[in-house]
Structures are given as structure tokens and as C-alpha cells.
Amino acid sequence: MKLHRMPLVVQRMIIEELGFNERLFLSFTSKQFCSLLGLFRNDLKVSIEIDIKTSEVSIRVRKPLYSLTEGISAINIRSSISNELKFDIPYEQYYVYGSTACRIDGSTVQISEYPSTICCVSIDERVGCDTTSNSMIIFGKVLRHLNRFLNIQESRQCEYFETLPVGLFRRLDCSYSYGKIETRTGCIANTNPEDLTFLLDNMKAKQLILNVAVPSAPGYKYQKNPEKKSCIDFLKIVNYSWVDFSDLPAARGMYIRIEIQLEQMKTILESWVAGRNREMEIGFFRIDKLTDLNHKALISGIKTQDTQLTGVEITSFLVSTIDLHKMRFPSSTIAVDIVRKSDGMRATVIEGDKRNMFVMVWSESNLRMIGRATD
Amino acid sequence: MSSTEQGTSSAAPAEPTTAPESAAAPEVPESFYYVHGKDKVVHKVSAGALQHSALIHGMISNLGYTEEQAKANPFPFENIDGDILQMVVDWCNQHKGKPTPPEDTNLPKQKEKLFDLVLAVNYLEIKELLTYCCKQVAMMVKGKSPEEIREIWMIPTDAEDEAAEKEAKKRAGKEAAGETAAAAGDAK
Numbered sequence: 001m002k003l004h005r006m007p008l009v010v011q012r013m014i015i016e017e018l019g020f021n022e023r024l025f026l027s028f029t030s031k032q033f034c035s036l037l038g039l040f041r042n043d044l045k046v047s048i049e050i051d052i053k054t055s056e057v058s059i060r061v062r063k064p065l066y067s068l069t070e071g072i073s074a075i076n077i078r079s080s081i082s083n084e085l086k087f088d089i090p091y092e093q094y095y096v097y098g099s100t101a102c103r104i105d106g107s108t109v110q111i112s113e114y115p116s117t118i119c120c121v122s123i124d125e126r127v128g129c130d131t132t133s134n135s136m137i138i139f140g141k142v143l144r145h146l147n148r149f150l151n152i153q154e155s156r157q158c159e160y161f162e163t164l165p166v167g168l169f170r171r172l173d174c175s176y177s178y179g180k181i182e183t184r185t186g187c188i189a190n191t192n193p194e195d196l197t198f199l200l201d202n203m204k205a206k207q208l209i210l211n212v213a214v215p216s217a218p219g220y221k222y223q224k225n226p227e228k229k230s231c232i233d234f235l236k237i238v239n240y241s242w243v244d245f246s247d248l249p250a251a252r253g254m255y256i257r258i259e260i261q262l263e264q265m266k267t268i269l270e271s272w273v274a275g276r277n278r279e280m281e282i283g284f285f286r287i288d289k290l291t292d293l294n295h296k297a298l299i300s301g302i303k304t305q306d307t308q309l310t311g312v313e314i315t316s317f318l319v320s321t322i323d324l325h326k327m328r329f330p331s332s333t334i335a336v337d338i339v340r341k342s343d344g345m346r347a348t349v350i351e352g353d354k355r356n357m358f359v360m361v362w363s364e365s366n367l368r369m370i371g372r373a374t375d
Numbered sequence: 376m377s378s379t380e381q382g383t384s385s386a387a388p389a390e391p392t393t394a395p396e397s398a399a400a401p402e403v404p405e406s407f408y409y410v411h412g413k414d415k416v417v418h419k420v421s422a423g424a425l426q427h428s429a430l431i432h433g434m435i436s437n438l439g440y441t442e443e444q445a446k447a448n449p450f451p452f453e454n455i456d457g458d459i460l461q462m463v464v465d466w467c468n469q470h471k472g473k474p475t476p477p478e479d480t481n482l483p484k485q486k487e488k489l490f491d492l493v494l495a496v497n498y499l500e501i502k503e504l505l506t507y508c509c510k511q512v513a514m515m516v517k518g519k520s521p522e523e524i525r526e527i528w529m530i531p532t533d534a535e536d537e538a539a540e541k542e543a544k545k546r547a548g549k550e551a552a553g554e555t556a557a558a559a560g561d562a563k
Contacts, residue, residue: 002490003512003528010497010509017513028521029530102521103533111521 004032015040020063024085027149028102028111037149047154048146048176052168056090057139061146062156087142089120091135091165105141140171147173159184169195174202177231182209188239192216196242200224200249204231208251211238224250234324246271250279255325259286262294265357269302269349272359275342281366283359284325290354299336307335309348309360309370316370317360318350327356406442408435409449410464414457417449424467429500455495459488463495466504482511486527 003011015037018026023044027034049060062084102111109120120138146152157180158172169191172181181203183189191212199208200222214220221244228250235251237243238258245267248254265287271277290298309317314335322329330352337348350358360366367373408425411417425431431450440448452460462483483489493508516524524530531539 004530006490006493007497010493010505013505013509014512017510018516022513022516022519022524025519025521025524026516029525030536031533032536033530100520100522 011036012040016043020044020046021085023149027145028104030103034145034148041149041151043151044149045151045153047156048152049156050143050158050172052159052165055092056088057135057165057168058089059087059139059142059146061085061087061150085118087118087120087146089135089139089142104138104145107138107141109138109141136165136167136171139168140173143171143173147175152176154179156180157182166192167195169199169203172199172203174204176204178203178205180207180209181205182207183211187211188213190215193220193222196222197225200232201228206233207236208232208234209236209238212242213239214242222249223247246276248277248280252279253282253284253321253324254280255284257286259288262287262290262298266298266302269299269338269359272347272361273302273338273340275340278340280359281361281363282321282324283357284321284327285357285359286327287355287357290351295334295351295354302338304336304338304349307337307348308346309335309337313370313372314348314350317348317366318352318358320369321358325358328353330356406445408440408445410452410460411449412452412455412457412460416457416461418460418464420464420467421471424464424471427467427470427501427503428463429502431499452495452499454498456491459491459495462492463499463501463504467501470503482507486515 003014006014015023015026023037027037045063047062049062051058051060100111101108103109104120111118111120120142154177156178158178159180159182181199189212191214193214193216196212196214199210201224220242222242223244224247232249232251234253234255235249236255236257237249240256240258240260243249243256245260245264248268248271265285268277268283268285272280288294307314314333318329318333330350332354333350333352335348335350337346339346346362348360348362350360352358360370406422407419408422408431409417409419410431422435425435434450438444455463466481483492489508489511493505493512496505496508515527519527525532
């Protein structure tokens with residue numbers, strides 16, 4: 001039976017009868033069939049999650065609806081969670097006994113079977129052994145392969161549990177819109193300017209949570225590419241050694257979790273008034289406890305106005321955004337407005353309990369959030 | 376047109392194979408049509424059974440044959456093997472005027488036969504039977520590994536696909552060169 005000789009309409013009907021696993025295995029058979037599956041991928045909606053761990057990278061592919069348990073007898077996969085299939089790509093490349101060889105995006109990959117997991121190890125001659133960068137190549141290839149024939153509707157999260165392998169960020173697929181990308185290394189993870197720039201310039205994410213440093217380039221400050229439009233909704237930065245406060249990374253919401261210096265806070269506000277940092281619509285920052293003296297220093301040289309927000313609106317803003325910053329609700333607040341010179345856009349700067357700074361730009365979405373009509 | 380019936384040669388289909396009639400005969404006499412495949416064996420099929428095939432149904436509607444004309448002019452399906460056409464006719468007769476069940480277990484198990492049936496059914500535009508056939512084809516690879524799938528569906532490897540593509544390009548190039556030479560010859 002030569003399926004490739006069947007009329008397209010028949011191929012489509014047959015493919016539509018195939019389950020997720022059969023489509024996956026069919027996609028490994030040839031490039032042509034992978035492309036064919038891509039034509040009919042609309043009915044196969046999945047989400048993915050990426051975990052970067054000590055010994056491997058994992059890609060979890062999840063279907064929204066799936067039977068509770070499904071066995072795949074041929075490769076002995078039986079998933080108890082069953083709505084997901086996991087691809088493990090170990091950093092240490094090795095020969096996997098009993099595996100089958102598959103071509104993924106031009107590389108030969110051993111595919112071996114564990115419960116609900118497919119282990120992908122490269123046996124491509126061009127790729128050496130035992131290097132993380134090789135596994136990163138396979139990671140990128142698996143991700144691209146999945147994207148070719150699956151309808152990836154949601155990329156829920158991408159979490160880094162351990163050190164960040166060099167080049168890893170650049171392997172991520174920019175066509176996804178990630179729910180969350182987070183480095184969860186427990187301490188500051190080292191990265192390099194190229195990886196960091198790629199991540200901040202190219203990725204689409206609802207939340208990007210970074211605790212990274214760039215030790216390979218002392219004094220490095222990330223400079224955003226003005227030609228790239230930010231697609232990060234909320235950026236949470238822990239270690240900020242690479243942040244240029246006069247030109248913050250582009251994100252609608254910005255939270256710097258570790259205390260910043262008074263001068264750095266002042267730079268953020270001055271730059272905003274001067275027309276930079278304009279992607280920021282919401283900002284949360286922690287600073288050293290303000291005294292009356294340094295409060296004056298913070299706003300000296302910046303033209304401020306009495307705030308036009310009411311007390312209720314300020315409370316509404318703080319309540320609406322508390323899930324983002326998770327800072328203690330302030331018992332006392334002082335608010336002033338600043339105005340951007342170039343277009344007259346207003347922002348309210350709220351100082352809470354003399355140590356937390358909240359910035360609310362008067363964008364349409366923020367005004368809607370606090371209940372003010374925007375007509 | 377010469378035609379054979381169950382291997383017997385005859386100029387006209389005198390006694391074509393008839394499908395088992397349903398017990399409840401229709402009050403109005405049913406009209407019958409005749410089809411034959413590659414083997415020229417003529418099958419007599421009622422118009423009711425043929426309604427399953429959008430292609431034949433369309434042909435009947437357009438032709439407006441009398442019984443005699445239909446008998447003298449069986450529909451020829453030279454691209455369909457005789458045994459496959461027999462299967463199709465049997466299925467159409469079995470499901471004449473009945474709602475189609477959710478699945479059909481009487482489809483051939485041998486993959487080559489199933490493949491031919493799929494092509495025939497697709498050509499004859501018998502939607503329900505095509506759906507059953509496609510389900511059956513899909514079932515063949517359930518629980519199979521990539522290599523087993525390749526074997527069952529005879530999927531060429533990337534290298535084979537590339538070689539076939541090269542060959543096709545070469546052939547197309549030669550044909551184009553031949554046409555150009557012929558055109559030049561005509562011009563002279």
C-alpha cells in the first residue's frame with residue numbers, strides 16, 4: 001500500500017483518523033510526510049512546556065483532551081498522565097540500547113522508549129559526544145520538527161532549573177508565544193550577551209522571569225534593538241547587573257525584584273519623561289528606605305504635578321496588580337504625576353511605605369483597569 | 376463493446392450478475408443499470424444501490440437511459456479491477472436504502488486490496504464507504520513504530536524521495552528538449 005500515491009483528499013481522510021502518537025511517528029518517516037501532516041495540523045491542538053534541568057532538556061507536548069490512559073505497544077510507552085508525551089534530550093549523548101533511529105530535521109536521532117517519554121539522543125556523525133551544545137542542536141531540531149506538524153496553540157512555560165547551557169535561548173522557537181519563560185536555577189545563572197539579547201529581542205511571552213548575570217562580559221548592559229517590537233507582557237528581573245536603567249528592556253510590565261539604588265530609580269523616571277523606556281506601562285521597583293531628604297533627591301530635576309488619580313483609583317491599581325509583584329500592600333502612599341515631554345503622556349509614580357515604587361502610565365489599558373473611562 | 380460476464384464472453388450482457396434483492400420489493404418497478412470493470416464482467420445494479428456513488432448517480436441523471444439502453448451500454452470503469460468492483464457493488468447492494476452503520480467490518484484485510492478499494496471508492500465518490508476504508512487504513516498503523524509504519528504504507532525514505540525528484544526533473548528536461556527539437560523540425 002503506497003500511501004504517498006493516494007489522492008490528497010484520501011490522504012487527508014486517513015490522517016484525520018490517526019491519533020496523536022501515530023501522527024508523531026508518521027512525521028519521523030520522511031520530510032514529505034512531515035510536511036503533509038503539517039497541511040492537516042489544524043485539528044491537532046496541543047500545548048508545550050519546556051524544562052531545562054541538570055541532565056537534560058525536556059519538551060512536554062500536551063493535548064487538551066485525551067483518553068485517560070493510552071498505550072503505545074510498539075515502543076512500549078504507557079502514559080499514566082496520558083495527556084502528554086515528553087521528549088527528553090540528555091546533555092550527555094550516548095548510545096541507547098534498543099532504540100530506533102529516526103531522522104529529525106536532517107539529524108539521525110536515536111529514539112528510545114520510557115513510560116510516556118521519548119528519549120532523543122543524536123547519533124549523527126557530524127555531532128560529537130558528550131557536549132551540551134550538541135544536545136542543544138537536537139533540542140532545536142525536535143522543537144522545529146514538532147512545530148512543523150502540530151498545531152501548537154500554547155507554549156505554557158519554559159523553565160530553567162539549572163545552569164543555562166550556552167546557546168540554549170537561541171534554540172527556542174520564536175514563532176511560539178510562551179505563557180512563561182523562567183530561569184529557576186535557585187541562584188543567579190550565567191548567560192552571555194548573545195543569548196540574552198536573543199531572548200529579550202525575539203521571544204514572545206506573557207511572563208519572562210530572569211535571574212541571570214553576564215560574567216563573560218564585565219560591565220555589559222543590554223541594549224534593545226529599536227527595530228524589534230517587544231512581545232513581552234511582563235518582565236521580572238532579579239539580578240539586574242546587565243540592565244541599563246536609562247533604556248530598560250522592552251516590556252509592558254517591568255518588575256525589578258532586588259532593591260535598586262535611588263539614582264537608578266531616578267534614571268528610570270528621568271528617561272521616561274525624556275521619551276525613553278516608553279514600552280513600560282507598569283513598573284514595580286524596590287528601593288532603600290526613603291528619608292525625606294532622599295525623597296526630594298529622587299524627584300529633584302523632574303517636573304512633577306499633583307496626581308490626578310483619586311485615592312480609590314490608586315488603591316484599584318495596587319490591588320489589580322498585586323499578583324504581578326506580590327509586594328506587601330502599602331499602608332501609606334505618596335503619589336505624584338510626571339508627564340512625558342514628547343507626547344504629553346502622563347504617569348503616576350506611587351511611593352508605598354517609603355520603599356516600594358509603583359509606576360502607572362496612563363495608557364488606555366491601565367485606565368480601564370482602574371475603572372476610568374477612556375473615551 | 377464486447378463484454379464478459381463471469382468469464383463468459385458475450386456481445387451483450389444477457390444474464391448479468393444480479394445482487395440479492397431485498398425481501399420488501401418496491402411497489403414501483405426498480406430500474407437497473409450495468410457496470411463493468413477492467414475484467415469486463417458486467418454487474419447489474421439497482422438505481423437505489425447506485426445512489427451511494429455520486430459519480431454514477433450523476434451519470435444516470437444526465438443520461439436518462441431506458442432499461443434497454445442501460446443494458447446495452449454498461450458503465451465502463453476500466454481503471455477498477457473486477458474483484459474490487461464486485462466488492463463495491465456488493466457493498467452498495469447491502470446498504471441500499473439503509474442507514475450506514477458506524478463501522479464496517481467486512482472490508483478486506485489485505486492491504487493491497489484495501490488500497491485498490493480506496494482508490495476505486497474515491498473515484499466512484501462513495502463517501503460512506505470511503506470513510507470506512509480510511510478508518511481501516513488508519514487502523515493498520517495503530518501502535519506501530521515509525522519503521523513499521525514506513526513498511527506498511529511503503530513510505531519512501533528522504534533519500535528515495537530525493538532520487539525520485541531528480542529522476543522526474545531529468546525526465547521533464549528530456550521531454551522539454553524533445554518537444555523543442557520536434558518544434559524545430561516542424562519549422563524546417
